[in-house]
Amino acid sequence: MVEIVIDEDACVGCGSCVEDCPNDVYEMDEAKNKTKVVKVEDCMACLSCHEICPAQAMEHQDIHVAKRLYIDRSVKDAINRII
Amino acid sequence: MNGEIEEIRGTFKPELIPAATGGNIDDYEKALHTLMKFVGSMSSALEQVSGRGANAIVYQAGKRMGHEASKLMEKTDDLEKAMGELSEVLGQEFYFEMWKPSSQDNYTVERGDETEVKLLFMDCVVRQTLRRTGLPQKGPLCYLLYGYMVGAVEEVMDIRGKLDIDHVGPNACLKTLTIKWSGK
Numbered sequence: 001m002v003e004i005v006i007d008e009d010a011c012v013g014c015g016s017c018v019e020d021c022p023n024d025v026y027e028m029d030e031a032k033n034k035t036k037v038v039k040v041e042d043c044m045a046c047l048s049c050h051e052i053c054p055a056q057a058m059e060h061q062d063i064h065v066a067k068r069l070y071i072d073r074s075v076k077d078a079i080n081r082i083i
Numbered sequence: 084m085n086g087e088i089e090e091i092r093g094t095f096k097p098e099l100i101p102a103a104t105g106g107n108i109d110d111y112e113k114a115l116h117t118l119m120k121f122v123g124s125m126s127s128a129l130e131q132v133s134g135r136g137a138n139a140i141v142y143q144a145g146k147r148m149g150h151e152a153s154k155l156m157e158k159t160d161d162l163e164k165a166m167g168e169l170s171e172v173l174g175q176e177f178y179f180e181m182w183k184p185s186s187q188d189n190y191t192v193e194r195g196d197e198t199e200v201k202l203l204f205m206d207c208v209v210r211q212t213l214r215r216t217g218l219p220q221k222g223p224l225c226y227l228l229y230g231y232m233v234g235a236v237e238e239v240m241d242i243r244g245k246l247d248i249d250h251v252g253p254n255a256c257l258k259t260l261t262i263k264w265s266g267k
Contacts, residue, residue: 022250022257023184041185044203046252064178064205066254070119070215073112 002043003061008034010057017049017058025049116215123216126224137223142230149234156239162191162198162262165239172235177228178206182257196265201249204228204256220251232260 004025013033018026023042026035026049035057045063050056091103106114129137153172159165166181173179181190182203192199204210209224218224229246236244242262249257 039185044182044257045205045255046250046257047254048250048252051253063254066206066210068211068214069115069208070211072116073108 002040002045002063004037004040004043005059005061006035006037007055007057007059008032010055011035012055012057014054016052016054020048020052022046022048119212119215122212122224123218126222127216127218130223138226141223142226142233145227145230145232146234146237147230148227149231149236150238151234152231153235153238156235158239158241160240162200162240165236166200166202168239169232169235172239173231176206176208177204177231179204196263198262198264200260200262202232202246202258202260204258205254207256210251210253210256214253220256221248225251225256229258232258236260236262 011034013028013035015028015035017035018028023039023044025037025039025043027038028034029036043060045060047060049058050060091101093101093103095101126137126141129140133140149172153169156168156172159168163181170179179202182201183190190200207228209228210220213220213222213224225248229248232246233244236242240262242264244260244262247259247261249259
């Protein structure tokens with residue numbers, strides 16, 4: 001089961017994820033001016049929201065992570081050493 | 084190797100393939116990335132020259148591949164069984180599953196003489212190629228998978244089908260496969 005964690009400190013409340021999600025997984029919390037997850041069961045883990053989020057404020061847990069063979073292994077190794 | 088090109092020298096006989104020509108994973112990685120660039124450039128040039136006709140050309144190529152790849156598969160009228168067989172045909176490089184929104188009870192939806200099923204493509208070499216070349220998704224190259232899927236469905240179910248792209252993302256793409264029963 002997919003779980004989406006929103007980092008409220010990072011979220012800038014731009015609403016890009018709300019607009020971009022084809023399955024209306026997100027809604028704006030008007031009081032906090034932050035995004036909130038309302039239909040996690042409809043999330044298909046396409047990760048369009050990750051790509052559009054300017055603050056990288058979300059994390060998807062327990063999803064199928066697609067292969068990324070287009071990234072050089074040397075680049076992946078370098079990133080892994082830094083993070 | 085420090086960027087130098089290592090030459091393979093040895094004896095070559097028609098009946099033997101020298102082990103050294105197998106290469107290592109670095110060689111495969113470089114070859115894959117070069118191929119991705121070639122295919123991406125080809126797709127982009129095709130679009131520039133032929134406009135929307137590029138989609139039809141790539142679709143046709145994919146469809147032919149789909150027919151070829153599933154020639155030996157067991158024929159069936161059962162859409163869900165066919166999806167299982169197609170999953171084998173497409174393999175790990177086009178790993179997909181049937182998908183439905185939580186408000187829907189079944190994976191298949193009947194509309195008159197048509198049946199629809201939503202397919203979530205999680206692993207896709209086309210998407211990876213586009214990302215390597217910096218090209219947008221939903222372009223001509225995506226029609227390769229479109230054609231491939233339709234060709235495979237037509238071969239396995241002996242029926243007409245079409246695949247529409249609902250949504251594309253960096254980790255998965257949602258497509259709707261429509262089967263027209265009267266097209267048999």
